[in-house]
Amino acid sequence: MLADLVLGGNGKVVAGQNGERLPIIVNIFARIFETKFINEQIAKKMGRILHLLMQTEETKVQLETAIAPLEDFLKKKLDRLVVNSIKD
16 A cells, blocks of 8 residues: 555655655565565565656655665665566
């Protein structure tokens, strides 16, 4: 549902005007990726969101700031999420 909210044009509402809630969203994505709680369709949506965030300098900086404090294993999961979404 979170991915659908962000992709449905509510990204600024969900993440906050300046991306202040983006760290929470990124943390959730990293923690649930590669678990029984999501399927391939949801993983693709999460990957698409990360790709969209990398498109502009402002959102790319927000994304990098959100990822920076994550534990290494979560950063690696996000890397795999992005790579897997590029393949499709």
